[in-house]
Amino acid sequence: KPAPNDLSAFWMPFTANRQFKKAPRMFVSADGMFYKTDDGRDVLDGTAGLWCCNAGHNRPKIVEAIRQQAGELDYAPAFQMGHPKAFELASAVRDMAPEPFEHVFFTNSGSESVETALKIALAYHRARGEGQRTRLIGRERGYHGVNFGGISVGGIVNNRKFFGSLLTGVDHLPATHLPENAMTRGQPEHGAWLAEELEAICTLHGPENIAAVIVEPMAGSTGVLLPPKGYLEKLREICTKHGILLIFDEVITGFGRLGSSFAAEHFGVMPDLITTAKGLTNGVIPMGAVLATAEIHDAFMTGPEHMIELFHGYTYSGNPIASAAGLATLQTYREEGLFERAAELAPYWEDGLHALADCPHVIDIRNMGLIGAIELEPIAGAPTKRAFQAFLNAYDKGCLIRTTGDIIALSPPLIIEKSHIDQLFGTLRDVLTALD
Numbered sequence: 001k002p003a004p005n006d007l008s009a010f011w012m013p014f015t016a017n018r019q020f021k022k023a024p025r026m027f028v029s030a031d032g033m034f035y036k037t038d039d040g041r042d043v044l045d046g047t048a049g050l051w052c053c054n055a056g057h058n059r060p061k062i063v064e065a066i067r068q069q070a071g072e073l074d075y076a077p078a079f080q081m082g083h084p085k086a087f088e089l090a091s092a093v094r095d096m097a098p099e100p101f102e103h104v105f106f107t108n109s110g111s112e113s114v115e116t117a118l119k120i121a122l123a124y125h126r127a128r129g130e131g132q133r134t135r136l137i138g139r140e141r142g143y144h145g146v147n148f149g150g151i152s153v154g155g156i157v158n159n160r161k162f163f164g165s166l167l168t169g170v171d172h173l174p175a176t177h178l179p180e181n182a183m184t185r186g187q188p189e190h191g192a193w194l195a196e197e198l199e200a201i202c203t204l205h206g207p208e209n210i211a212a213v214i215v216e217p218m219a220g221s222t223g224v225l226l227p228p229k230g231y232l233e234k235l236r237e238i239c240t241k242h243g244i245l246l247i248f249d250e251v252i253t254g255f256g257r258l259g260s261s262f263a264a265e266h267f268g269v270m271p272d273l274i275t276t277a278k279g280l281t282n283g284v285i286p287m288g289a290v291l292a293t294a295e296i297h298d299a300f301m302t303g304p305e306h307m308i309e310l311f312h313g314y315t316y317s318g319n320p321i322a323s324a325a326g327l328a329t330l331q332t333y334r335e336e337g338l339f340e341r342a343a344e345l346a347p348y349w350e351d352g353l354h355a356l357a358d359c360p361h362v363i364d365i366r367n368m369g370l371i372g373a374i375e376l377e378p379i380a381g382a383p384t385k386r387a388f389q390a391f392l393n394a395y396d397k398g399c400l401i402r403t404t405g406d407i408i409a410l411s412p413p414l415i416i417e418k419s420h421i422d423q424l425f426g427t428l429r430d431v432l433t434a435l436d
């Protein structure tokens with residue numbers, strides 16, 4: 001048996017953590033904008049955890065709500081019984097959502113929200129007598145979690161290469177990334193035509209066989225790829241024309257990141273389903289939700305085969321403690337006006353971010369709301385190395401950033417102050433200037 005303090009039992013996920021294996025870097029506490037490390041240092045959170053702690057860390061109201069709920073009702077069997085907090089949270093989410101979204105289905109993560117939305121899309125068509133609509137369309141460089149549906153529609157080849165039996169009948173639109181848009185502030189001008197590829201896929205397979213298109217309105221974890229102006233509108237138009245459902249995966253963009261509740265509002269384009277997670281509970285307790293229009297909900301609930309189609313749910317769907325955390329989170333967003341705050345700070349954020357354009361190795365900078373990306377020129381033969389070095393150096397200098405490939409991604413809690421923004425970009429300037 002290894003010694004009790006041996007750390008090898010925990011199989012940490014994903015690349016950055018794996019590199020820490022020999023000497024794991026650990027956070028032991030957090031407060032507001034800062035993490036505390038096990039060697040007693042404060043680290044400014046430039047990533048809201050993993051794009052999730054939108055209200056910052058260890059917010060007393062959320063902590064207290066969890067404490068209270070745990071002492072009152074710990075669990076209610078999801079398939080047999082309701083409990084008040086889940087209903088209250090569903091109403092609160094609906095109040096925050098754009099108008100057509102009247103129904104909320106709870107899950108426990110972004111990946112589960114994606115699987116749920118894909119199943120709802122297929123069941124919707126079947127309930128309406130269009131059971132042949134089974135094909136799904138995702139997008140290259142789209143990220144939709146790590147479960148089978150999500151990696152099938154997702155556009156990251158590395159995430160699917162070990163798994164032969166993915167969903168069949170899936171096509172991918174091209175990524176919304178064009179070199180001529182480099183260094184654009186906000187939404188790029190060029191590239192609405194990329195959405196036309198959807199017509200080409202429809203022609204290839206017959207639009208009557210396609211169930212849904214799923215895209216992140218703004219691709220987050222593959223490097224902050226913004227939709228060109230007119231792109232989402234075009235996708236919406238083609239989907240409507242052919243009776244295809246449009247799903248926005250708002251696991252990152254939902255709950256204020258772009259300065260509005262959801263990206264659908266920000267871009268003024270309404271999908272048929274929205275997937276969420278992360279910011280719903282401020283990242284504190286695992287929870288996700290799928291938002292559906294009344295039309296979809298009603299077809300799903302009353303279709304001729306609904307007893308077969310309906311079975312879907314998780315043991316922990318809308319569990320009381322997560323629901324209490326979600327309610328306190330949404331209250332915090334509202335009371336502190338955090339989405340408005342994100343919108344107000346966005347120009348300051350944009351200026352600070354784009355001021356880094358003259359740093360060595362920077363080949364693109366992208367931003368929207370309180371999200372940003374700095375793309376670095378990769379070292380020949382050693383992709384990801386330069387950005388990962390930036391990550392380590394920033395950490396040593398007291399700032400948490402995230403990297404994906406050779407892209408630095410930033411998404412601070414929405415409680416960030418201008419002084420923190422200065423600290424983050426000041427540190428990044430030092431880090432980038434010192435890179436090989």
Ligand code: PMP
Nearest residue numbers: 109110111143144145249251252
């Ligand atoms: N969809 C998107 C757009 C995401 O960004 C993520 C997580 N980064 C997921 C789905 C998966 O969420 P989870 O890790 O909670 O399963």
